[in-house]
Amino acid sequence: MSSSRQFLKEIYSHLFEVFGAQKWWPAETPFEVMVGAILTQNTNWKNVEKALQNLKQSAALQPNAMYQLSTSELELLIQPSGFFRQKAKRLKTFLKYFLEEYEGDVALMKEKSTSALREELLALKGIGPETADSILLYALEKPIFVIDAYTKRILFRHYLALEEDDYESLQDRFHSSFADDHVYFNEYHALLVQVGKNYCRPKNPKCSECPLNAFNWNGGTYQRLSSSME
DNA sequence: TGCCAGGCCGGGT
DNA sequence: ACCCGGCATGGC
Numbered sequence: 001m002s003s004s005r006q007f008l009k010e011i012y013s014h015l016f017e018v019f020g021a022q023k024w025w026p027a028e029t030p031f032e033v034m035v036g037a038i039l040t041q042n043t044n045w046k047n048v049e050k051a052l053q054n055l056k057q058s059a060a061l062q063p064n065a066m067y068q069l070s071t072s073e074l075e076l077l078i079q080p081s082g083f084f085r086q087k088a089k090r091l092k093t094f095l096k097y098f099l100e101e102y103e104g105d106v107a108l109m110k111e112k113s114t115s116a117l118r119e120e121l122l123a124l125k126g127i128g129p130e131t132a133d134s135i136l137l138y139a140l141e142k143p144i145f146v147i148d149a150y151t152k153r154i155l156f157r158h159y160l161a162l163e164e165d166d167y168e169s170l171q172d173r174f175h176s177s178f179a180d181d182h183v184y185f186n187e188y189h190a191l192l193v194q195v196g197k198n199y200c201r202p203k204n205p206k207c208s209e210c211p212l213n214a215f216n217w218n219g220g221t222y223q224r225l226s227s228s229m230e
Numbered sequence: 231t232g233c234c235a236g237g238c239c240g241g242g243t
Numbered sequence: 244a245c246c247c248g249g250c251a252t253g254g255c
Contacts, residue, residue, distance in 0.1 A: 037236085044235040047253055082252035086238085128238050148236045193236065203233075 005177040007160060011215060012184075015191040018211045022190035025138035027052075030106045032061060033139035034098070037131050038090050039081040050080035063104030067095040090126025097124055106139065114142040129167045137189070143180035146189045147171050150196025157200060158212055 026045075027033045032052065039048045054077040055061040060069055069077070074088040081087060095104075097120070102109040109117070114136060121132035129147070136142040147170045155161035161170060178184055199210040207213075 040235085041237040042235065042250090043237085043252080044254070047235080047251095050253085080252060082235090083237090083250045084252080086250055090238085126238065130237065134236080146236085150236065189236095196236080201234085 004160065004173060007215065008174060008177045011212065012188050012191070014214055015195065015211060016187065019191055019194050022187060022194060024186060024190035024193075025134070027138075029061075030139040031063060031104075034094070034135050035061065035066075035091065037134040037138070038094060038126065039078060039087055041083070041087070041131060043082050047081045051078040054078070054080070063095055063099055066091065067099060086126070090124075093124050093126055110140050110142075114144060117142070118144070129171075133171075137182060137185055141182045141186075143182040143185055145171050145174040145185045147174075148189075148193070150200065151189065151192050153202070154192055154195055154200050154212070157205075157207070158215070 025033045025036065027036055035055070036048055036052060039051050052061065055066065058077055060066045060074075060077060066074065071088055071092070074091065075084045078084050078087055078091070098104055098109070101120070117136060117140065118132055121127045121135060122129070127135075133144050133146045136144045137146055147167050152161065152165075152170065155165075155170065156163060174185070174188070178188075195210065195212065199206045199212075
């Protein structure tokens with residue numbers, strides 16, 4: 001019925017053909033995903049990697065070990081990721097929650113429902129929609145779609161979204177387009193990041209080489225804007 | 231060499 | 244309900 005939904009499905013199929021499986025999130029453990037999700041807030045992933053490396057070298061990339069670090073110790077380790085004072089605080093807030101509610105145990109946390117966990121995460125200072133959903137999808141394997149800056153920009157550039165579309169509305173569009181399949185949501189968002197990094201930067205966009213051009217028509221635009229795509 | 235990066239919060243209209 | 248400044252580093 002909805003051409004929007006159909007577009008989203010076709011885009012996924014095409015991107016998967018072009019790029020293949022992405023094997024996201026780039027981390028060795030679910031806990032590393034959780035930490036990375038907080039550290040990457042408005043931050044280049046390259047800088048996050050340095051911080052994660054520091055934490056690993058200090059044997060601090062575990063819930064208890066990290067929580068027991070002093071604030072200044074934690075700040076120093078994550079400094080390369082920027083906003084380090086805020087992020088140290090946010091990590092501590094999350095760790096306290098993770099340890100007190102789930103004993104720092106990912107399996108235990110996964111037992112609870114997606115909606116309940118999302119509310120809990122959003123209630124924490126420093127965890128917003130994207131961070132919460134990244135944790136839900138990539139650390140806890142919950143079927144929820146992550147909307148990030150890349151996703152927004154790509155949808156907007158290709159006339160599948162408007163600037164004023166909010167997080168939930170964009171997310172709902174993906175949710176209503178597919179079955180609740182966390183593997184699928186995982187792969188799809190990772191593919192969009194691939195497109196975003198390589199073809200859809202604000203400066204130096206390589207739009208002419210973008211794989212999504214396969215779906216363009218009438219001079220590189222889709223037929224309708226999102227607002228008219230019921 | 232400025233501009234940018236996988237946000238979020240809090241205070242002010 | 245929006246709007247905006249602050250937060251900070253390293254890469255290109």
